[in-house]
Amino acid sequence: MTDPASRSPYALRVVIDGKERMVTHEELALSNNLAQEALVRLLVKKKLIDPKELLEEINAVKTERYRVEPPPASKPGA
Secondary structure: OOOHHHOOOEEEEEEEOOEEEEEEHHHHHHHHHHHHHHHHHHHHHOOOOOHHHHHHHHHHHHHHHOOOOOOOOOOOOO
16 A cells, blocks of 8 residues: 555646646646536536536436445355
C-alpha cells in the first residue's frame, strides 16, 4: 500500500507551447467542476435537458453508486 504522504501533490503535467505546468488535484477538480457546470447551463439554456430531470438522474446515479452492499452471508459450519 502506498503511503499517502509520499504521493505527489500534482495530478497532471501539462505542456502548452513548450512550457510545462504542473496541475494539482485541487486545480483539476475545480476545472472539471467549472466545465461541468458550464455544460449543464448550456444544455438547460438550449432546452436540451430539463433541470428537474437532471436532478432526478443525479439522485439515481448517487443511489446506484453509493448503495450499501449487504454483508456477505456466512457459511454454515465456518
